[in-house]
Amino acid sequence: MTAQRTVPAEASQLAVLNQFLRDFWTAAALAPARMGSFELALEEIFMNLVMHTRQPGIAPRRVELTLSLGSDAVTMMVEDDGPQFDPLSLPPPDLTANLADRSLGGLGVYLVRNVMDTVSYARIAGRNQLRMTKRLAD
Amino acid sequence: MKLRIETLAEVIYVIPEGRLDFDAAPDFQEAMERLLGGGTTQLPAVIIDGAGLEYASSAGLRAILLAARAAQRAGILFGLCALQPAVREVFDLSGFSRIIAVHADRATALARARQGRP
Numbered sequence: 001m002t003a004q005r006t007v008p009a010e011a012s013q014l015a016v017l018n019q020f021l022r023d024f025w026t027a028a029a030l031a032p033a034r035m036g037s038f039e040l041a042l043e044e045i046f047m048n049l050v051m052h053t054r055q056p057g058i059a060p061r062r063v064e065l066t067l068s069l070g071s072d073a074v075t076m077m078v079e080d081d082g083p084q085f086d087p088l089s090l091p092p093p094d095l096t097a098n099l100a101d102r103s104l105g106g107l108g109v110y111l112v113r114n115v116m117d118t119v120s121y122a123r124i125a126g127r128n129q130l131r132m133t134k135r136l137a138d
Numbered sequence: 139m140k141l142r143i144e145t146l147a148e149v150i151y152v153i154p155e156g157r158l159d160f161d162a163a164p165d166f167q168e169a170m171e172r173l174l175g176g177g178t179t180q181l182p183a184v185i186i187d188g189a190g191l192e193y194a195s196s197a198g199l200r201a202i203l204l205a206a207r208a209a210q211r212a213g214i215l216f217g218l219c220a221l222q223p224a225v226r227e228v229f230d231l232s233g234f235s236r237i238i239a240v241h242a243d244r245a246t247a248l249a250r251a252r253q254g255r256p
Contacts, residue, residue: 011160036193036224043195047160095233099206107232108196114231 001069009060011050017065024067037115044108045078073135079127086121149183149251155190158198170205183215183251194225206238219247
């Protein structure tokens with residue numbers, strides 16, 4: 001089972017993609033408790049792309065979300081038509097910093113890497129492709 | 139997200155209900171700045187009661203971190219309590235549990251506040 005949705009790279013579209021994710025989850029009869037990690041990863045990755053649209057010249061215009069149900073895992077793929085950028089190349093936040101020094105950046109991608117089982121990046125046919133997979137059972 | 143503020147005993151409880159995502163984070167941040175930044179809060183402790191908080195993303199976590207810093211500057215004890223498992227997970231993953239107090243429930247948070255510890 002696979003479903004795909006393309007939206008403009010605009011913050012208001014996250015609600016559309018979230019609804020798309022919920023509909024997929026319901027149609028696939030998956031346990032609601034398992035959706036949270038995908039919801040979080042979707043917000044973090046999509047909003048990172050949207051934030052780039054504030055910087056002229058590196059803005060993706062459209063973002064495509066693909067959800068696939070495998071035998072024991074769900075795969076979520078986010079593709080965009082912006083310039084090459086691998087979010088996995090960002091350094092992780094310093095988790096040992098104290099309250100005053102703790103940086104506000106880098107947290108979103110770090111969370112995605114940790115709530116998903118696998119995350120991989122590829123540049124294919126002029127598009128950035130981030131593939132995230134999580135098993136449906138522990 | 140809805141936000142309620144209750145004062146009970148020596149503690150101000152901030153009660154977010156729903157989702158603390160990129161959309162809700164700016165309003166939440168502003169409310170916390172009003173509460174913690176202007177010298178208006180006379181009580182010794184501010185606790186975020188997370189019982190009704192279903193979801194938090196990095197945008198929400200950043201707003202909580204900024205609130206914790208504002209509280210530290212103002213000399214107000216700050217912490218969270220009663221986090222739902224999904225929110226607790228991102229809070230732990232982000233390392234915030236090491237720098238911001240997280241209590242099991244309001245009673246524990248109040249007991250710590252009375253001891254003058256976060």
